[in-house]
Amino acid sequence: MTVEEDPKKLKLYSYWRSSCSTRVRIALNLKGLSFDYVAVNMAKGDQLTAEYLKLNPLGYVPVLVDGDTVVFDSFAILMYLDDKYPQHPLLPHDLQKKAINYQVANIVSSRIQPLQNQPMLNFVEGKVxxxxxxxWAQYHIGKGFAALEKLLKDHAGRYATGDEVFLADIFLAAQIHPAIKKFNVDMTQFPLLLRLYAAYNEIQSFQNAMPGKQPDTPPSSTS
Structure with missing residues (x-):
């Protein structure tokens, strides 16, 4: 995990396949913020080194370093970025839309992603x-996606909560991608989410953040 350091430049510790890292990469791109990408090879255990655990005691990615400020947990990073770098706000002013964005983000970050991340899947494999x-992964993703379909059906426009990209879209794009590419979820069950995903595929800031386009993506990857 070495990088040519510029103390004034944002630094993102990231893993190519991490959906949590994808969320932050999307936000950085939307806000037009340049950053140094520090690859953390989770397959080799980089996240468990003493050096890395000083940044994130949980041993997960991503971690954002902004000068003397270190923030881990993708949700906290996104809120930090939105407070400090107000260009392209991640939350709408409308209170109802803001609440929906928070709900979408929380469903993904607490009810879907933790139940299909690699440590959980390794545990499930060891048990059953x-x-x-x-x-297991398909069940929990499907349960969460069904809830998201119901939540968004009366609020979605071109994107999750209208015709502008906000926080909900970041979380959805980062979650739908592995659902399709890694877990083979049948997205015909979720036509609204599938439509939104097609819209995200047309936004360069989203596409440049996807797993298959990162510096540490393996050459053989199809993700």
């Missing part, structure tokens, strides 16, 4: 076997 691992 390899064959059940994919079914």
């Amino acid at each position: 076997g390899l064959d059940e691992k994919l079914a």
Whole structure:
């Protein structure tokens, strides 16, 4: 985890396949913020080194370093970025829309992603076997997506809460991508989310943040 350091430049500790890292990469791109990308190879255990645990005691990605400020947890990072760098706000002024954005973000970050991240899947495999691992992930993703479909059906426009990109879209894009590419979720069950995902595929800031386009993406990856 070495990088040519510019103390004035944002630094993002990231793993190419991490959906939590994807969220932050999207936000940085939307806000037009340049940053140094520090690859954390989670497959090799970089996140468990003493050096990295000083940044994030939980041993997860991402971590944002902004001068003397260190922020871990993608939700906290996004709120920090929005407070300090107000260009392209991540939350609408309308209170109802803001509440919906928070709800979407929380459903993804607390009810879907933790139940299909790699440590959880490794635990499930150890308890009930390899064959059940994919079914576990698909079940929890599907349950969360069904709730999101209901939540957004009366509020979505071109994007999740209207015709502007906000926080909900960042969380959705980062979650739908692995649902399709990694977990083979049948998205025809979720037509609204599938439509939103198609819209995200047309936004360069989103596409440049996707797993397959990162400096540490393996050459053989199809994600």
